[in-house]
Amino acid sequence: MKIRREHITILLSGVLIYVVNIAFKSVLKKQEEISVIVSAHKKIVEAGNPIVLDFKVNKEIATELLLHTSYGSTTIQPDIAGETRFTIPRFIANKKGTVSYTLFYEKGNLYQGELQIRSNTKTKVCLESYIGPPSIIAGGIDYAMQVVVPTDSYDNPLPDSTNVTIGHQFLDIEKKKELRSKDMIAWQNIFSYNSSGRILLFSKVKETISKEFSIDVFPSLPENFQIQSKRKHSYADGNQITQFITSIIKDKHGNIISDGSLVKFVIKNTKGLLLHTQANTVNGQAIAKMLHPDHEDAWQVKAYIHGMAESNSIRIEYSKVLEDFDTQFKKGNRYVTVGPLVSFMGQLIPDGAMVILKIFKENKKIDTKVETSSNGIARFFLQEGFYASGKYDVTIKALGVEKQYNNIELE
């Protein structure tokens, strides 16, 4: 009996201890759970203002704060070790964007939250402008784009719907327009006018005015044009120079085309051969030059600006510079002297005029010899080794005049 009671007591006390233990454990477990409350702070802050996050944690633990921002992440320690008050560093508080923060301690994350940093509209506005392309073509089809990125003094883009004034000046036109920014920027296309010149641009946000920017408006494509020729005389002396001159070339809006536009002149002679010369325009005019032909000829001249414009076609004729010349056969007719070649005014033809001698034997061409004149004379020597003694026919051609000598006896 006695023993039994003791047993029951022991058993009961055992159960009691067990129950108390369980109760304690569950209470202890609850205490293990850490609750975190963030004390009231502004969810939206303007850049540059100090930000302090104060957490209330029901247990004393060492916490840190992980900050995730537009440009990267960092962790910060509480202002006073052991407390849970955090001051967001300047370089984060100055930058626009959402800041996600995570309060954590050695065993894991405790609290996640976020706050917005907005651009600070109270600071001085900075403007960045991007304008391109820097040159456009007159006529109102081509355009350049002006993009303005307004920022606050911490280099944060201002919020959407910021008022931006964009304006430009051209000749006596001055225009201004109010725009509202979107996606960080305000932008406008500036179309060219009919005249060429320079458009000056500016933009303005609040009190800040941008630098002056410019776009060059170049003349549009050239229209067809006229050419004329200019020469000292019309003789084919192979010496003087003929100039080909274009009219002042303009685009369809009457702008003189840009200096340096290449004009190509194509000359077709009576044989159908094509000669080329070219020149760049200066003040809309191109002047190309060509040496006179050395024989009677007629040229058909036309000029082109490739792929854009062409000129009318003109015809120029060159007349013979000499009517006749002398030929002397000496020393057994083997030395042939042609000349003196005399031009239309009695002067010797300048050195270098081409004289061609062709030798025939029994109507078959044996050889062509070419010499240039010197002091008005061209000399040929028909060597014995090449031309055996006998009768030959000889034709001589100089400056478009051809003479024939038959039955020349070479000794």
Place this chain on the structure above:
Amino acid sequence: MIRWNKYIYTGLLISSFIGVIVLLLFGISQAFSFLNTGADRSSMLHVALHKEQVYFPKLDWIDTINPGRPIEKQTQQDIEQDYLNAWYVRNVAYQSNKMDGIGDYYTKSSRKNIANTILSNKEKNIEIHGTTTNHNIALDFYSADGQLAILSDTNVKEYQRVYREDTFLAETRLQSNYQVLLLLEDGFWRVRHMVKKGNYDQDTSMPSNGLAKVIKDKIYIEDKEYTIKGINYYPQKTPWDMFGDNFDIDIIAKDFDIITEAGLNTIRIFVPYVVFGKAKVIPEKLQRLQEVLDKAEDKNLKVIVTLFDFYGDYSVLDWTLTHRHAEQIVTPLANHKAILSWDIKNEPNLDFNSRGKESVLAWLKEMIYQIRNFDPNHLITIGWSDMGSADLLQEDVDMVSFHYYLDIDEFAQKYKDVSAKISKPLVLQEFGLSSSRGLWSPFGASEKGQANYYEQFQKMIKEENINYLSWTLYDFEEVPTAVVGKLPWRKHKQKHFGFIDSKGNKKPAFEFIK
């Protein structure tokens, strides 16, 4: 004596003269060669930069409709590449606390912001290992001269892990939206402004087609309860090199016949990460994997495909490469009927010591998420090497797999303990005994011993109705060094785990394969 001195002086004078001349010439030539290097014009314009792509987050273009001007395909690609590079160099910078490469992808005024943060992190000895896994880009604006672009990047999935002096502090996963203004400078699209615009928490996952599913601790395939009776499989001639040059689908087909005739219904195969081409999966290898799976379907076998075999980096910067690897393998097979489950990685817990537990677990967790996105139809598991790791990530996987090579007598108790902890299907994914008695292993099990082992094990399996896959079908003649190391006795042991010996004869254990 004087004469000798004279000779010495003369000698010294001449040799010092020669020395000075040599130095002078060397100096001039060095200066000359210095002036001649790096003067390549193409390098000045950055047009022919040889960049190997090392960052592959999933990037989708939502649209390119913008009020500025239509974008050219080439520019779109350039912007995409440079924008990703900007993220990559930034991730590297925060990991190393150095500004290398930042100058190429951030303009002068925006790189200050990164420099400030890095300076602060450096002072505090903090390293941040981070990556982004998803970008969804819409073009907000592209300027007429093609020099300025504004992008909205929504639902950017970011993962970050913070260390102080190599001690892990914390990790976060965030989904954020960004707006970015880029300028074309020196041939680079550089970030001028970057604004984080709130967090994004809408996430849609693809619905499963219900091919395989798990209800409580049971596996169901096409709504029928399924118990895995399986084996880990390598062809006899090409262990650990199943998809190599000696790939022969006919041999594999015959092996499948042996397996089905033995009464098994599942095999487990391995897809090596490097062999399959890392971030750029080799189509030929994928084709072979497909052939194997088609053959398995023909023979009515289900397959557990173990990915990332022999992978061991896990570093945060490597994540996106592994994601692209998984995407290219898993996406085309998402509807394949032969697949039972994707096994993310074989025995990743063995890398805890060398790579850091938090690194490995974070990589696994993210990979599960990625694969579920590519393929919601099949199950996902991780092949833990021991029962102790089984409860890791159990919320994330569909079934919990572990390997058991310890004392057979302790198995029953341990299995009971584990199943009490875990409410998902348990799979004994590898077990077995090597009949390795011989010169290298005088106390190893004999073939008879192996048979006894399997007999005993199968008894327990039937009692508890355990999902199992034994290791392995064949004895192998060669075991690559990468598997168990160079030591001959370890290699020897690994060669004799089979039910069929290297001559093709069934060992006594074959009787207890099921």
